[in-house]
Amino acid sequence: DGGITQSPKYLFRKEGQNVTLSCEQNLNHDAMYWYRQDPGQGLRLIYYSQIVNDFQKGDIAEGYSVSREKKESFPLTVTSAQKNPTAFYLCASSMFAQNTEAFFGQGTRLTVV
Amino acid sequence: GENVEQHPSTLSVQEGDSAVIKCTYSDSASNYFPWYKQELGKGPQLIIDIRSNVGEKKDQRIAVTLNKTAKHFSLHITETQPEDSAVYFCAASPYSGGGADGLTFGKGTHLIIQP
Numbered sequence: 001d002g003g004i005t006q007s008p009k010y011l012f013r014k015e016g017q018n019v020t021l022s023c024e025q026n027l028n029h030d031a032m033y034w035y036r037q038d039p040g041q042g043l044r045l046i047y048y049s050q051i052v053n054d055f056q057k058g059d060i061a062e063g064y065s066v067s068r069e070k071k072e073s074f075p076l077t078v079t080s081a082q083k084n085p086t087a088f089y090l091c092a093s094s095m096f097a098q099n100t101e102a103f104f105g106q107g108t109r110l111t112v113v
Numbered sequence: 114g115e116n117v118e119q120h121p122s123t124l125s126v127q128e129g130d131s132a133v134i135k136c137t138y139s140d141s142a143s144n145y146f147p148w149y150k151q152e153l154g155k156g157p158q159l160i161i162d163i164r165s166n167v168g169e170k171k172d173q174r175i176a177v178t179l180n181k182t183a184k185h186f187s188l189h190i191t192e193t194q195p196e197d198s199a200v201y202f203c204a205a206s207p208y209s210g211g212g213a214d215g216l217t218f219g220k221g222t223h224l225i226i227q228p
Contacts, residue, residue: 048214
């Protein structure tokens with residue numbers, strides 16, 4: 001099946017630790033995105049990548065880092081510099097950055113204790 | 114930048130009745146207005162979208178209307194069913210093709226269908 005896969009679904013980490021969230025797509029999409037979702041809030045863009053080995057900061061990039069070494073993979077690292085990391089994280093992809101519908105993964109719920 | 118306001122935050126309707134969710138936006142450059150449905154514990158899924166050269170679009174029980182002069186757009190769901198219960202997000206983008214990097218989302222409406 002074609003799709004976008006996020007893992008794990010639930011993730012618990014201790015405060016001060018870095019953690020990496022996985023996002024893989026087999027849709028052959030060029031563009032990939034990371035969003036953060038908080039209760040009662042809309043989705044906010046963290047980072048996006050239009051092409052391999054290139055990525056851009058979104059609205060709330062501070063405390064996060066990404067890499068795009070392969071077309072199908074766009075991992076997000078939540079660093080210890082992120083002040084309030086507990087949230088629901090959504091990955092998305094689209095054929096091109098500006099011209100096509102975005103498809104979302106199932107999300108990863110990160111809880112930092 | 115763009116600001117999208119969405120109302121109401123929660124909407125409860127009887128099964129079979131209609132539901133209307135409204136959004137306003139601030140940037141007149143916005144050209145693309147999608148609506149997403151998010152079920153509990155899942156990612157959002159595009160259900161309908163409209164571009165600025167169209168005033169209304171319909172797909173079976175759902176429809177979207179756009180008023181560019183007033184900068185508002187609405188989602189209409191008729192003959193609501195239990196499976197319509199979810200959180201609905203509106204969004205606006207200056208990219209008429211719909212790329213996610215240009216999307217500004219509303220805060221969501223939790224739609225509850227009462228049996």
